[in-house]
Amino acid sequence: MIPAFSRPWLFLAVGLAWFFLLLWPLLGIHADGTLTFDKSFQVWIRVAVAATIFVGLRQLNKAGAFNYITRPLAKVRESGQSAASLIPKPVWILLALAVALAYPQFTGRYAQDVAVSVLVYVCLGLGLNVVVGLAGLLDLGYIAFYGVGAYTYALLSVHYGVPFWLCLPIAAMLASLAGCIIGYPTLRMRGDYLAIVTLGFGEIIRIILNNWMELTNGPNGILGIEAPSMIVPDFEDGLGFEFISLRKLQYLYYVVLFLAVFTIVAVHRLNFSRIGRAWEAIREDETAAELMGVNTFLLKLLAYAMGAVFGGLAGAFFAARMRFVSPESFTFLESAMVLAMVVLGGLGSIPGVILGALALVALPEVFRGFELYRMLAFGGAMTLMMLVRPAGLWPAKRMGRRSEEAE
Template identity: 65%
Template sequence: MIQEFRKIWKPCVIGLLWFLVLLWPMTGINSDGTLEFAKPFEIWLVVVAAAIVVMLLYSANKGGTLDGLYAPLIKLQKVISQKTAVLPNFVLIAVAVGFALLYPVIFTSRPSHDLAINVLIYISLGLGLNIVIGLAGMLDLGYIAFYGVGAYCYALLNIHFGMSFWVSLPFAAVFAAIAGCIIGYPTLRMRGDYLAIVTLAFGEIVRLILNNWMSLTNGPNGILGIARPGIFYPAFDGGLAIEHIYIRKLYMLYYVALLIAFITMICVYRLNYSRIGRAWEAIREDETAAELMGVNTFLLKLLAYAMGAVFAGLAGAFFASRMKFVSPESFTFLESAMVLCMVVLGGMASIPGIILGSAALVVMQEWFREFETYRMLVFGGCMVLMMLFRPAGLIPAKRMGRRSEEED
């Protein structure tokens, strides 16, 4: 009993003392050099109280006092999993698709539409990055550059040549794919962390070029007045005429985003189970062995970059048309890190996992907006906690080995 007690509470006390030692100089010394004792201790006592509550809950949970609370939940979960196990997969998918289609009808407020559009953009990005990281196993820290290329591509085509959204969309995808090949080519010989820093460097280079090439991109001021996507709308006044209108309503934009996200999902799903997808997974598990088995690693790795970039380019073009404004600030390293988090948090190479991960992170950020200045602090803390408790992601992929490089 005492052993148990010490095992739980000793690290807790040490951790709190550690925190006090670190906290005091940071908050207890004023800028003019005077010392203050009340403020750091106030903060520390709040943290101590929180830690004690958490630890009490933890030990109560471990001791079995809370089992009564869990029992109905576990029972419910069992019933649900039994029922869903009988249902064929397509029913679940149909329910999800139906929900996605009816979403603007169920939730009618503007903020909820905004949130849903954001989630869909990040789902496209996350699934695109999943091709590079989850399937081909190449750590890419500059992924947001392709998103930027897509967004700027549509913005420039629209401003200078007046091209509409739907015409520009393939161009955005192609340009992003070319950018992917340019970045992919020199990195093909590298592995692991060398690849990570080079992709990070490329991402920063793209952002710096967007920021400094005043004559083309208007620098940090960004590009204003980008057109929304248009649709052809049948009008029935006096015979059938087809009118071209620009989308103004947010829920219509939601459907455009949904279309792009659906295309991405279907493509990534089909790729995952195709010959190419299996080759990518072979490269992920062991590159040398894959090459030995006749997989053309050079072409396939380049293809992985290009395919990942295509979906980022599509999402980027949509982002530009939705915001009607692009600036380099939207394409910082933090955004790359965010997309990476979605992929890892959801579960690498697992499509439902990534959808869930993207939705969770976007919604979480939205919730934390209420904390104002504490938002990013809480967000960073949550990232660490999630990794500590679910390191393989929310829904881990079924086919996932360990990289041979990692084993030693």
């Protein structure tokens, strides 16, 4: 029997050994066939020292060695939370919206590009949150709806010249139809079976986009997609109107900010509606919900359809921003990325999904200087976060446990 105090140190030793076994092939095996250990050991020893210090501080904190610091800090935090609770929630929302509107005025192009990517993933994460977080249906092929929305706008823009704003509801409607088509065969399935089937449908959509040369141009993709445009008043020669193409990144930021705010409001309204309550009942215990009169068949189908709507909107914007789409942008890795945002942020939590998208898009940029082992550091940060806060960065207030998980 391992004593409780020495157990973390044993886990640390095993973890560091595995870390070296993973790190050495990346840095110690070279293209010319030579094997070295110095660079791998330099990186490993830094991580080992940092991890040892972290575990040591954690053990000392458990023993109460830092009570003279943690107790005053806890009081300060409680007083800060009580002071923050006195400010009405609409004030915080307006403050956040004001910061988001002013963001491009104080940042450069690189920061704006990262912010645009974050907002796109916020739309995707909140759409998947309807399916996974609210209804409790594990979907591994969600990126297919993203692709449907992108190709809808690409085809209508290139072949028929349909403007972006008119294509948004069309893309949302077709993505919703795809959600119904994918969701209908999976309504009788649960758990791992549901995940495998949704994964298969997601790959089917990607393969169709890759092989239907007459419609999608196959792996070559579609070029020449028009950027969003707006009609603005012109007072130069009297009252008139003119079209302005929103090609600048600053303008595109405001377009996707509008879509993100619309998605947040819509998902919030769904969450606190009767439909949202029914979805949560299905998530907690589908059998009990059905016995209480909840139409689980239609509501699960509606969850797929509503989640697909927001994916279609994000896909239409993605096509307008890149002005090029191809099947390589809609792989399973993207679905896994969006699912990781939902789980990391907190299932069923709108602020949590926003934080998860911010973390998973911004962290790789922070670790960009690590070059070869950037993703290794990124994965380690994610693992540490889930160990520290397994319920997510911002857990939902209404979250129970499914009967299958209890068993």
